[in-house]
Amino acid sequence: MTSFLKVIQLHKNEATLIQRAIKHNREAQQLLYAQYAPKMLSVCRYYISDLQYAEDVMLRGFFKVFAHLKSFKGEGSFEGWIRKIMVRESINYLRKQKLVEFAIEDVEIKTEISDDTLEVGIEVEQLQQLIDELPEGYKMVFIMYAIEGYKHQEIATLLKISVSTSKSQLFKARKLLQERIKHLNKTSYGTN
Amino acid sequence: MGQTEFDKDIKGKLEQRLLKPSEHSWDKLSNDLKAIEAKNKKTNLKRMLVAAAVIAALFVVYFNVSKNKEVPIIVNVPTDVESNNEHIQGITKQEDIKVVVETIIEQTPKSTSQKITLPKNADKVVNKIDSEVKPEAIKVELNQLEKTVSIEDQKVKEVVAQINELKKLNKEVTDEEIEMLLLEAQRSIHAQKIMQQSSGMASADVLLMEVETELDQSFRNKVFEAIKSSFGTVKTAVVQRNN
Numbered sequence: 001m002t003s004f005l006k007v008i009q010l011h012k013n014e015a016t017l018i019q020r021a022i023k024h025n026r027e028a029q030q031l032l033y034a035q036y037a038p039k040m041l042s043v044c045r046y047y048i049s050d051l052q053y054a055e056d057v058m059l060r061g062f063f064k065v066f067a068h069l070k071s072f073k074g075e076g077s078f079e080g081w082i083r084k085i086m087v088r089e090s091i092n093y094l095r096k097q098k099l100v101e102f103a104i105e106d107v108e109i110k111t112e113i114s115d116d117t118l119e120v121g122i123e124v125e126q127l128q129q130l131i132d133e134l135p136e137g138y139k140m141v142f143i144m145y146a147i148e149g150y151k152h153q154e155i156a157t158l159l160k161i162s163v164s165t166s167k168s169q170l171f172k173a174r175k176l177l178q179e180r181i182k183h184l185n186k187t188s189y190g191t192n
Numbered sequence: 193m194g195q196t197e198f199d200k201d202i203k204g205k206l207e208q209r210l211l212k213p214s215e216h217s218w219d220k221l222s223n224d225l226k227a228i229e230a231k232n233k234k235t236n237l238k239r240m241l242v243a244a245a246v247i248a249a250l251f252v253v254y255f256n257v258s259k260n261k262e263v264p265i266i267v268n269v270p271t272d273v274e275s276n277n278e279h280i281q282g283i284t285k286q287e288d289i290k291v292v293v294e295t296i297i298e299q300t301p302k303s304t305s306q307k308i309t310l311p312k313n314a315d316k317v318v319n320k321i322d323s324e325v326k327p328e329a330i331k332v333e334l335n336q337l338e339k340t341v342s343i344e345d346q347k348v349k350e351v352v353a354q355i356n357e358l359k360k361l362n363k364e365v366t367d368e369e370i371e372m373l374l375l376e377a378q379r380s381i382h383a384q385k386i387m388q389q390s391s392g393m394a395s396a397d398v399l400l401m402e403v404e405t406e407l408d409q410s411f412r413n414k415v416f417e418a419i420k421s422s423f424g425t426v427k428t429a430v431v432q433r434n435n
């Protein structure tokens with residue numbers, strides 16, 4: 001009960017902060033930034049290997065957040081709304097850098113999916129490094145699908161690719177990532 | 193194909209991570225926000241100035257248009273006024289205005305409401321008539337008109353009596369004799385009218401001019417109507433007597 005009341009209080013505080021931030025209250029904007037920036041920098045970092053560039057992208061995202069705060073209708077969580085903006089900013093950044101290339105050929109997607117679980121011992125930074133090493137196309141589709149929870153149709157629209165390309169990129173990304181994790185585990189812990 | 197356990201594990205690991213932004217990241221964002229807000233304020237100010245200028249321009253244009261626009265005036269005027277426009281345009285003095293009023297009263301007792309476009313001078317004259325002609329003056333003019341009408345009636349009676357007398361004496365009355373009687377009566381009426389208008393003083397020139405005028409048709413008609421009715425009365429009396 002106490003935790004439920006805390007959530008209500010937090011939501012009320014957040015709504016008040018948003019209203020003040022809409023009116024260009026700098027203090028409210030700073031509080032919202034302080035609350036969400038660490039999470040959003042991490043989101044941008046999923047896509048962008050360089051932390052400095054990821055931060056620049058995050059700042060551009062927050063700039064848009066505050067500039068268009070009036071358009072936030074309160075439908076869904078505020079964090080989810082900010083997060084979508086960050087994902088789009090990251091995709092735009094990669095597009096501008098011409099780092100994204102999608103293989104045109106569609107591979108045969110096997111219905112058999114390796115459902116290996118992640119080995120317990122792997123660190124977040126190691127995992128991030130493995131994701132960074134994926135081809136940009138694989139990486140984007142994998143993060144959007146596996147971590148952000150987008151559907152293939154949404155990914156296809158956002159990345160301007162076909163649904164089948166999105167599916168094949170995801171399949172390849174998973175396969176490659178699993179192989180590399182296995183390889184990492186072999187070299188680090190001597191398992192398998 | 194949904195999220196696999198592998199996907200969920202990776203998501204779980206990555207979601208726990210929080211990355212601290214650099215120390216000056218907020219200052220950088222704050223400066224950018226200040227800049228855009230200042231720019232928006234300037235843009236809004238410019239837009240307001242442009243809007244105010246447009247509104248002012250529209251107001252000036254509307255004011256000028258409404259000022260220059262000629263509004264058609266609806267006035268109650270006699271039917272003949274339109275034909276007398278040229279005459280009205282030249283009238284400026286108060287005496288002339290009195291004459292106009294008299295002419296209007298004499299010529300057309302019927303007034304009709306109709307839309308006419310008067311020239312600018314006519315507007316002034318109409319206003320002048322409204323403001324300067326006093327009701328007392330109009331009353332005097334109307335009294336004179338009534339007197340004139342009563343004189344005409346009296347003369348009609350006189351002429352009919354004279355014709356009846358001639359009938360008794362000569363048994364036959366020629367057209368020339370009737371014409372003579374009518375002319376005499378007409379002259380007499382004109383003379384009395386002139387006397388009334390010039391407060392008892394008759395001008396010789398005016399008298400001469402009036403004598404030269406033709407016999408008024410309305411007066412002629414009145415006389416013939418009177419003779420007809422008297423003839424009808426006599427006829428009825430004769431018929432009743434014979435019965």
